[in-house]
Amino acid sequence: MMWLTLLYSCTGGAAVLYALYRWVIPSIVQYHAGLTLIWYETIVQRMLNTLTQSTQPQRILGAVQKNATRGDPRSVVKAIDQYCRNKEWAMNVGDEKGCILDSVVSEVNPSTVLELGTYCGYSTVRIASLLPPNAKLFTLEFNPHNAVIARQVIAWAGVEDKVQLIEGASGDWIPKMKEHYGVKTFDLVFLDHWKDRYLPDTKLLEECGLLRKGSVLLADNVIFPGAPEYLEYIRGNQRYESCFFKSHLEYTKALDGLEKSVFLG
Numbered sequence: 001m002m003w004l005t006l007l008y009s010c011t012g013g014a015a016v017l018y019a020l021y022r023w024v025i026p027s028i029v030q031y032h033a034g035l036t037l038i039w040y041e042t043i044v045q046r047m048l049n050t051l052t053q054s055t056q057p058q059r060i061l062g063a064v065q066k067n068a069t070r071g072d073p074r075s076v077v078k079a080i081d082q083y084c085r086n087k088e089w090a091m092n093v094g095d096e097k098g099c100i101l102d103s104v105v106s107e108v109n110p111s112t113v114l115e116l117g118t119y120c121g122y123s124t125v126r127i128a129s130l131l132p133p134n135a136k137l138f139t140l141e142f143n144p145h146n147a148v149i150a151r152q153v154i155a156w157a158g159v160e161d162k163v164q165l166i167e168g169a170s171g172d173w174i175p176k177m178k179e180h181y182g183v184k185t186f187d188l189v190f191l192d193h194w195k196d197r198y199l200p201d202t203k204l205l206e207e208c209g210l211l212r213k214g215s216v217l218l219a220d221n222v223i224f225p226g227a228p229e230y231l232e233y234i235r236g237n238q239r240y241e242s243c244f245f246k247s248h249l250e251y252t253k254a255l256d257g258l259e260k261s262v263f264l265g
């Protein structure tokens with residue numbers, strides 16, 4: 001009898017803890033961007049790293065290898081979204097803002113694209129899958145561990161012919177793009193690296209002559225974590241025509257959005 005009581009209290013306690021971890025806390029934090037980051041980045045991610053002896057990028061790659069079809073980029077995107085919605089939040093642009101990204105890529109129909117911030121290659125695959133034949137997407141990532149994973153995700157999606165992943169910091173590589181890769185100008189730039197780099201890198205793109213009349217800048221997370229200096233610069237600048245796409249922080253119900261800015265020359 002005592003055993004049964006002990007068993008009941010242990011499993012009962014474990015069930016409560018599991019319900020808190022799996023449903024109760026996620027359903028609360030999803031409305032608050034800051035709480036989402038605290039819960040997932042500092043608690044869940046660290047716990048999963050210790051328990052599984054792996055990193056988040058490795059787990060995302062695992063989800064792709066398990067659930068996506070080789071050579072089918074949309075199945076790769078879907079596998080990552082399912083993993084990040086149901087298991088652990090990650091900083092991919094995500095499914096909701098991803099649809100806005102898709103529509104801008106389709107509208108611009110770019111031949112040359114620059115992506116700042118690759119992480120695991122989620123948005124890289126999204127963009128590359130929509131590019132016309134012979135188009136090229138350059139994506140910059142300064143974390144070597146992320147770059148190793150992104151290469152495998154990109155290859156699994158079968159879009160490696162369209163993608164040039166460059167390992168290094170944006171501030172170092174933007175000035176070398178013309179000389180090193182023969183780029184004339186970018187038709188589309190997707191800004192999704194650390195937010196304090198949005199403004200200096202935009203000015204660098206201008207200074208290096210990498211923007212032409214009609215080039216489109218699309219900046220993610222302008223509300224959260226936020227890029228106020230970038231927004232002030234781009235919205236108050238007569239050389240840009242800018243508009244905001246209201247949305248939500250990836251995999252949550254917290255407010256976020258994308259800023260699309262056309263360079264007028």
Ligand SMILES: C[S@@+](CC[C@H](N)C(=O)[O-])C[C@H]1O[C@@H](n2cnc3c(N)ncnc32)[C@H](O)[C@@H]1O
Binds near residue numbers: 140143192193
């Ligand atoms: C938000 S994640 C990118 C997410 C990705 N665009 C997606 O939606 O799937 C930002 C990434 O940018 C990288 N990063 C941050 N600052 C950078 C910089 N100055 N140069 C290159 N990579 C940078 C980080 O290591 C991180 O992997």
Ligand SMILES: [Mg+2]
Binds near residue numbers: 192220
């Ligand atoms: Mg982002």
